[in-house]
Amino acid sequence: MKNLGNLKYFLGIEVLRSEGGIFLRQKKYILDILVETGLIDCKPADTPILVNHGLQISEEAKLADQGKYQRLVEKLIYLSHTRPDIAYAVGVVSQFMHRPQKDHFEAALRIVRYLKGTVEHGIMFRKNKHRGVYGFTDANWASNPIDRKSTAGYFTFVEGNLVTWRSKKQKVVALSSAEAEFRGIRSGLIEIL
Structure with missing residues (x-):
């Protein structure tokens, strides 16, 4: 080598x-x-x-x-x-x-x-004083006019640096904006865990 x-x-x-x-x-x-x-x-x-x-x-x-x-x-x-x-x-x-x-x-x-x-x-990766893992999620409700599925997204930070992000259409039709948000939170939590 x-x-x-x-x-x-x-x-x-x-x-x-x-x-x-x-x-x-x-x-x-x-x-x-x-x-x-x-x-x-x-x-x-x-x-x-x-x-x-x-x-x-x-x-x-x-x-x-x-x-x-x-x-x-x-x-x-x-x-x-x-x-x-x-x-x-x-x-x-x-x-x-x-x-x-x-x-x-x-x-x-x-x-x-x-x-x-x-x-x-x-993307910038810095040495900083932030410790821990943080995640943020969001979702819209029934945004796709064809199948009425929602889109959810998340991004995660490890020690203050952005390391993952994703935006994806949900697999099922959410019956409310709260359900769409909870499904988005689930995706973000799975990524963090």
Whole structure:
């Protein structure tokens, strides 16, 4: 075995070290996506997805190129390993991989336009005085207009550093917002435990 020194770049993830801690980002990976999609000179979007986006499969909508859509969404899924800010939006667009339509492709491109303005973002791991494990959860109620399932999300901190995050559609239909929240709390607690 040979010691190559401190890790600097691995599988598209840059590892930057400083006295403050370790910073992970995927700047080159984002720039490659921008070039591939032709959005390198685009105007950045303020958010990765529109509020109350209402994305669904419509019978009369025009279909998008399935292969192109799947390649883009797969890259966005990999990018979400260091970008918790796009996790929800990527989860939404990944629901339409089997039959992408023009609106779905536009939503995926909006995520790319958001990345254009946040190319330097990533995750920082610091040495700090916070001790313990903390978790935060949230859920919306019946947000999917097709199956009326809720979406729940959580993120956890270990010693003050963000280590896990997830946004996922719940498996069953919640009968109230309280039930959706409790199911979201359950997911967060399972992760913490």
